[in-house]
Amino acid sequence: xxxxxxxxxxxxxxxxxxxxxxxRNILKMADFFKDKTARVRPHFxxxxxxxxxxMQLEAGAAGITCAKVSEAEVLVEAGIRDILIANEVVGxxxxxxxxxxxxxxxxxxxAVDGAENIRELSALTARAKVRLGVLIDxxxxxxxxxxxPEQAVELARLVMKSPGLELRGIMGYEGHxxxxxxxxxxxxxxxxxxxxxxxxxxxxxxxxMKVEIVSGGGTGTYNITGVYPGVTEVQxxxxxxxxxxxxKLNLGFEKAVTALATVISTACPGFIITDAGExxxxxxFGMPRLxxxxxxxxxxxxxxxxxxxxxxxxxxxxxxxxxxxYPSHICTTLNLNDWLWVVExxxxxxxxxxxxRGKSQ
Amino acid sequence: xxxxxxxxxxxxxxxxxxxxxxxRNILKMADFFKDKTARVRPHFxxxxxxxxxxMQLEAGAAGITCAKVSEAEVLVEAGIRDILIANEVVGxxxxxxxxxxxxxxxxxxxAVDGAENIRELSALTARAKVRLGVLIDxxxxxxxxxxxPEQAVELARLVMKSPGLELRGIMGYEGHxxxxxxxxxxxxxxxxxxxxxxxxxxxxxxxxMKVEIVSGGGTGTYNITGVYPGVTEVQxxxxxxxxxxxxKLNLGFEKAVTALATVISTACPGFIITDAGExxxxxxFGMPRLxxxxxxxxxxxxxxxxxxxxxxxxxxxxxxxxxxxYPSHICTTLNLNDWLWVVExxxxxxxxxxxxRGKSQ
Numbered sequence: 001x002x003x004x005x006x007x008x009x010x011x012x013x014x015x016x017x018x019x020x021x022x023x024r025n026i027l028k029m030a031d032f033f034k035d036k037t038a039r040v041r042p043h044f045x046x047x048x049x050x051x052x053x054x055m056q057l058e059a060g061a062a063g064i065t066c067a068k069v070s071e072a073e074v075l076v077e078a079g080i081r082d083i084l085i086a087n088e089v090v091g092x093x094x095x096x097x098x099x100x101x102x103x104x105x106x107x108x109x110x111a112v113d114g115a116e117n118i119r120e121l122s123a124l125t126a127r128a129k130v131r132l133g134v135l136i137d138x139x140x141x142x143x144x145x146x147x148x149p150e151q152a153v154e155l156a157r158l159v160m161k162s163p164g165l166e167l168r169g170i171m172g173y174e175g176h177x178x179x180x181x182x183x184x185x186x187x188x189x190x191x192x193x194x195x196x197x198x199x200x201x202x203x204x205x206x207x208x209m210k211v212e213i214v215s216g217g218g219t220g221t222y223n224i225t226g227v228y229p230g231v232t233e234v235q236x237x238x239x240x241x242x243x244x245x246x247x248k249l250n251l252g253f254e255k256a257v258t259a260l261a262t263v264i265s266t267a268c269p270g271f272i273i274t275d276a277g278e279x280x281x282x283x284x285f286g287m288p289r290l291x292x293x294x295x296x297x298x299x300x301x302x303x304x305x306x307x308x309x310x311x312x313x314x315x316x317x318x319x320x321x322x323x324x325x326y327p328s329h330i331c332t333t334l335n336l337n338d339w340l341w342v343v344e345x346x347x348x349x350x351x352x353x354x355x356x357r358g359k360s361q
Numbered sequence: 362x363x364x365x366x367x368x369x370x371x372x373x374x375x376x377x378x379x380x381x382x383x384x385r386n387i388l389k390m391a392d393f394f395k396d397k398t399a400r401v402r403p404h405f406x407x408x409x410x411x412x413x414x415x416m417q418l419e420a421g422a423a424g425i426t427c428a429k430v431s432e433a434e435v436l437v438e439a440g441i442r443d444i445l446i447a448n449e450v451v452g453x454x455x456x457x458x459x460x461x462x463x464x465x466x467x468x469x470x471x472a473v474d475g476a477e478n479i480r481e482l483s484a485l486t487a488r489a490k491v492r493l494g495v496l497i498d499x500x501x502x503x504x505x506x507x508x509x510p511e512q513a514v515e516l517a518r519l520v521m522k523s524p525g526l527e528l529r530g531i532m533g534y535e536g537h538x539x540x541x542x543x544x545x546x547x548x549x550x551x552x553x554x555x556x557x558x559x560x561x562x563x564x565x566x567x568x569x570m571k572v573e574i575v576s577g578g579g580t581g582t583y584n585i586t587g588v589y590p591g592v593t594e595v596q597x598x599x600x601x602x603x604x605x606x607x608x609k610l611n612l613g614f615e616k617a618v619t620a621l622a623t624v625i626s627t628a629c630p631g632f633i634i635t636d637a638g639e640x641x642x643x644x645x646f647g648m649p650r651l652x653x654x655x656x657x658x659x660x661x662x663x664x665x666x667x668x669x670x671x672x673x674x675x676x677x678x679x680x681x682x683x684x685x686x687y688p689s690h691i692c693t694t695l696n697l698n699d700w701l702w703v704v705e706x707x708x709x710x711x712x713x714x715x716x717x718r719g720k721s722q
Contacts, residue, residue: 088625113628145626264449265506267474280721360641
């Protein structure tokens, strides 16, 4: 593919990532963990792009985290071996896909929080003569997956006696806290969650079983969870690309991704209409932020259109002009798109496939 | 691909469409227009699936409507020739893609609402020696694209004298009304919008120019707009598949699509967690509706998980069980997915590619 020279020549709607900014974000996270006991295992659910996962591993990441088997398949296909699926994998079809990855030599670990699921995983991995690493998922406050610490011992024991499975550790995601804007509250609550997670480790180890991996955290708590005694891995995802929602937390990472759109109409007084709608960028965390157009803002998105409103009588941009936004939620925005244009400032240097887009299985 | 026998064997998350229901919806719309002057030109932005567009054409549709050039490319690739892009197409890159479709013999028409855009379209179509059909886009109340009726004459004149372009008619989409739940208000306001649209036809024809196509409408107003004197085409999209949002209008179409998920955890008291999150089904029109589980409902979605809450002490579904939802907004849900499993009741009969998924350019 012949690349356009500048980002303003990219046909729209389109996503760009600024390579120097991306590198600074990855380096900042790598630097933080350089002298720590814990390591970062970046979450692939955000970038879904193999080139970014490779950069994170080159910067010293422990491996890659993902949410779904189909994301792990993309990673293994790209030659990435050390993968944590930080989620429950249920049902024979998915477990057999997992078995195929293990047979290819991938070291895949995953979360469990139920006895039935452990028995199902054991039956299929034992039959296939593969060994699957297992982390007991602990509920640390987010009402989603995971058991209470006091229930973890029983599941750990079941894993220990299950052929095909290997008890590797525990995980607990404080997802109810990572986006809290009050830094003091965030720290206090994240520590409570980690105390709860580590209490599970203590209970399991009291019974003579070894808990090697203790995994938790996200971008909003990496510097709290990442230094909590006993935590060995942090599953941060958004830090590499960032968005306006995470930006409110002032974590020191920079927004690397912008969304490009073209003005297609100014016929309706008070509105500038672009070609970038909610099928291209997500809005569940609020409107993407219009960049560099004073007294104007993105007011709402319809399916295929963006509606910019402005103060003053004359629209500040004309039909054919390109405009740029910072996405409000980078994870779901990347999941809408197939391509990520790589820029250095205004210059286009590459185009990466968002290879795990839509991999929800 | 070997198909599973029943829909409960499809790996999740997955979308299904019930073929008999889909056929009934398409037939109901076709029947409505059988004795009318106007015809339906189904909007492709909803199903984004070639097999469905073909069924709509076989049932007598005038042609297909779409929103983007990249959707038109999918249709032309599938051998569908008569296409209305009900949107402005701005910029040389997209117009040249349009020119390529015209050179392949497709009869593509599109909306315009500005003089600059008309000049740009004319320059590129004339140079390529193709003829592009043009509809003047009229703002009928939705603050988006389109000019006021009194401005339409000037644009029509400009089109008339622009080489490469052919004035075919006008369009106006009453998108601010189509989802209004009060049927009487909907009728009254849709008629106002159509009166405004037809006033543009009158003004243009008073100047001796011919307005052959008058296009408007959506699923929520098809039976109002479709019988309004002078309207020739209706751009309804959702009627074929439907969703819970449109269902509130009691239009007589049936919900044909369901979303399948697997329960992956019941460890957290009060919650049943599924593997279907907002990267798989959209929520901007509210939560998808859980089917057939009394006293339980989908409370919220995170990126990869669905959180079902229930009344009573014991979860009504267990880990590994499949559950089913009606999507709240079918257009954006299909746009998240690559495949649509075709079922007849519980039996799986086919799997269609959602070929225009992500085609936002």
